Amino acid sequence: xxxxTIAVLRHxxxxxxxxxxxxxxxxxxxxxxxxxxxxxSEINGYEWGTNVSPExxxxxxTHCFTLTFASAESRDAYLNHPAHVAFVKSLGQCLExxxxxxxxxxxxxGPVEEQAVINATVS
Amino acid sequence: xxxxTIAVLRHxxxxxxxxxxxxxxxxxxxxxxxxxxxxxSEINGYEWGTNVSPExxxxxxTHCFTLTFASAESRDAYLNHPAHVAFVKSLGQCLExxxxxxxxxxxxxGPVEEQAVINATVS
Numbered sequence: 118x119x120x121x122t123i124a125v126l127r128h129x130x131x132x133x134x135x136x137x138x139x140x141x142x143x144x145x146x147x148x149x150x151x152x153x154x155x156x157x158s159e160i161n162g163y164e165w166g167t168n169v170s171p172e173x174x175x176x177x178x179t180h181c182f183t184l185t186f187a188s189a190e191s192r193d194a195y196l197n198h199p200a201h202v203a204f205v206k207s208l209g210q211c212l213e214x215x216x217x218x219x220x221x222x223x224x225x226x227g228p229v230e231e232q233a234v235i236n237a238t239v240s
Numbered sequence: 241x242x243x244x245t246i247a248v249l250r251h252x253x254x255x256x257x258x259x260x261x262x263x264x265x266x267x268x269x270x271x272x273x274x275x276x277x278x279x280x281s282e283i284n285g286y287e288w289g290t291n292v293s294p295e296x297x298x299x300x301x302t303h304c305f306t307l308t309f310a311s312a313e314s315r316d317a318y319l320n321h322p323a324h325v326a327f328v329k330s331l332g333q334c335l336e337x338x339x340x341x342x343x344x345x346x347x348x349x350g351p352v353e354e355q356a357v358i359n360a361t362v363s
Binding site: 126127128129131164165166167168169170171172174175176178180181183189193196215216217218219220221222223224 | 251299304306316341342345347
């Protein structure tokens with residue numbers, strides 16, 4: 118029996134920086150991305166981190182940012198928002214490559230405590 | 241002032257299938273991945289979806305799977321688990337490329353209702 122679910126739209130962004138990008142430049146990009154949720158109300162969730170996988174399958178990508186939206190319209194509003202457009206424009210000089218993939222995630226409906234994606238605690 | 245946070249380890253997996261991979265084969269891979277959370281207790285969160293980004297920056301990757309772990313040890317236990325090893329072995333014939341990136345996400349501690357990553361509702 119399938120439990121009732123809700124859908125959220127995940128927006129996964131991977132960055133690979135140019136070799137000559139300074140630590141200060143990378144920090145500024147991270148700070149610039151982190152400022153977007155305050156500027157764009159359509160962003161419902163935001164998290165990021167740097168690669169710690171031991172598998173060596175990250176193909177040069179070092180940073181991952183995952184944004185959550187409630188709808189495709191909210192995602193589109195984010196993409197077209199002046200704050201996002203300005204942020205993207207600022208990346209040209211320091212990014213080697215980027216990769217973006219959006220997907221709809223089905224999460225169990227009901228009490229948020231039961232939503233698997235956050236059903237994690239620090240041991 | 242920084243709010244108290246907890247950390248969870250996200251394990252992001254992207255798949256690009258070979259052109260000649262049949263729909264049945266792709267479905268079997270998705271089903272095989274989806275069976276891992278029941279087989280491996282260290283998996284605290286699991287979600288997946290196919291790319292719906294309008295940006296065209298997915299570099300051929302069509303499927304994204306995001307697993308959540310409470311610790312690096314739990315992630316390692318997953319990587320070495322016989323069920324995961326067997327699943328990976330089954331992929332060789334149909335996967336064109338894969339990409340894996342793990343990152344620690346800081347989530348606000350306290351009531352899970354305040355955790356940004358799941359603070360999303362369907363409009």
